[in-house]
Amino acid sequence: MKRIVYGFAALTTAAWLFGLWVDPPAMNGRGLSHxxxxxxxxxxxxxxxMAIVIAARPAWLERATKTPLDELYRWHRTIGFWALGLSVFHWLTKTIMAPVFSLMTLEPVPKIVRGELTGFDLFWSQMRGFAVDSSIWATVIALVLGALVFVKALRYTKWLQLHKLFSALFIVLSIHAIRLADPADFTLPLGIINLAVTAVGLWYSVLLLVRGAGREKEVPARVTDVEVHESITLLTVKPEKPLHVRAGEFAFLATQNEEKHPFSVAEILPDGSLRFAVKALGDYTTNDVPRIAPGDEVRLEGPWGAFTLERFETDAATRRKELWVAGGIGIAPFCAWLQDAAERKAKVADDEAFAKSHPIAKLLWCVRDCADEPMLPKIEALARRAGIEFHIVESKKSRLKPEALFTAGVPDRLALCAGAGLSNAVAEAFVAAGGSKTAIRREHFDWR
Structure with a gap:
């Protein structure tokens, strides 16, 4: 995704410079400002x-960008803020560049006398005023919506519904993008880029407003089992048609009258059912998820993500050492990893053959209190079956010291699924100890 984001900036700038060379502007303040x-x-x-396309979650998104969806949503946030910042720059260009413009003369605007306009000519003329005025209030609304990202008290469902207004704003601003461009510009590369961006953005804006996000990968499903513990709810969901889910991927779930929420798949059952471990971390997961009952209909969208065990497997020639670190509910994808590894081991004739095709891995799980973790017995049993070394750290007794993880040696690879604070601390300690940044795989939690 990085290549796409920076490549677009480079391509746009190159197209702009090419246009300046082919059709040089008048060297005055008005020409330069345009x-x-x-x-x-x-x-x-x-x-x-780009941000709207990511929000729409078309089925091809991960494949085309070669980026897992959890990371794409981090890009969605980043480029969304870049778009807002550039919009403010666009809005205030004359003010910001006033010192430069003051050194130049303003070309006088010729007074054009036209006859009475009718039909399309009248409509097109009137659209100019709308294109200018609507862009101002659309930019203000976009800035307000951007600020709501930082209002964590706003319920996720309400925030997401308000966030969809960006699609409506894009539709309105498309008039600004097309009407205020010089017709001659559309014969040059930058004008073609403008048309292409407008067409793609309009298409996915309409899809978001009419169909919703991720519809291509959505299937009806039914809840078959619910286990409610103090802070964890284990949901077993059976999709109407089989989904090819790999250990470590995640999916979106939506109950009636709710927006879809992403959850890691903790277990893939033989009949195709998926088990999710949902931690009470927000209003929806605390108040609504525990009330879900067997037989409830849900919408299931996925699978998504690339935090899979296959990415960490090695060949028989070089058996790598790996450290897997989970924080709290971040154990869910690792639970699926352990299940997959245990099943594969059971199918191999001898331990030596299994060892040649699997890494030497150690799983570290950071929790507040073991007594509050209903998945602990299952994790321990799966780790034994899979031949994975398992350790648990209770923060109520002693906090994890990331630098201490690498005093006895640095693993070849590091897998992280935890909150940003813990993941960043462990990743920094890994690199400081001599590990490579390219050997780190992360599943990101915070998308909002």
Whole structure:
């Protein structure tokens, strides 16, 4: 995704410079301001369209970007803020660049006398005023919506519904993008980029508003079992049609009248059912999920993600050492990893053959209190069956010291599924001890 994001900026800038070379602007304040407006406007427009495509979650998204969805949503947040920042720059270009413009003369605007306009000419003329005025209040609304990202007290469902307004704003701003461009610009590369961005953004904006996100990978499902513990709810869901889910992937779940929420798949059952471990961390997971009952209909979307065991397997020639670190409910994908490894081991004729095809792994689980973890017995049993060394750290007794993990040696690979604080601390300690950044795999928690 990084190549796409920075590649778009480079391509847009190159197209803009090519346009300046082919059709040089008048060297005065008005001509220069138009070109700066055009350049930063297309950049902002492109990043807004990218953010909308990610939010729409088309089935091809991970494959085309070669980036797992959890990481794509981090890019969604980043490029969304870039789009807002560039929009403000676009809006205030004349003010920001006033010192430069003051050194130039303003080309006088010729007074054009037209006859009475009718039909399409009248409509097109009137659209200019709307294109200008609507862009101002659309930018203000977008800034307000962007600020709501930091209001954690806002219920996730309400926040997500408000967030969809970006799609409506894109539709409105498309008039600004097309109407205020010079017709001659559409014959140049930058104008073609503008048209392409507008078409793609409009398509996925409409899909988001009409169909919702991820519809291509959505299937009806039914809840078959629910286990409610103090802070963990274990949900078993049976999709109407089989889904090819790999250990470590995640899916979105939606109950009636609720938006879809992402949860890691903790277990893949023989009949195709999926078991999710849901931690009470927010309003929905605390109040609504424990009330789900067997027989309830849900919508299931997935699978997504690339935090899979296959990414960490090695060949027989080089058996690697790995450290897997989970924080709290971050144990869910590792539970699926252990289940998959245990099943594979059971199918291998001897331990030596299994050892050649699997890494030497150690799983570390950081929890507050073992007594509050209903999955602990299952994790311990799966680790024994899979031949994976398992350790648990209770923060109520002693907190984990990340640097101490690597005093006896640095593993070849590191897998992390925890909150940002713990994941960052362990990753930094791993790199400081001599580990490679490219040997780190992460499942990201915080998308909002």
């Amino acid at each position: 070109e700066v407006f055009y350049w930063n406007g297309i950049l902002a427009w492109g990043y807004m369209a």
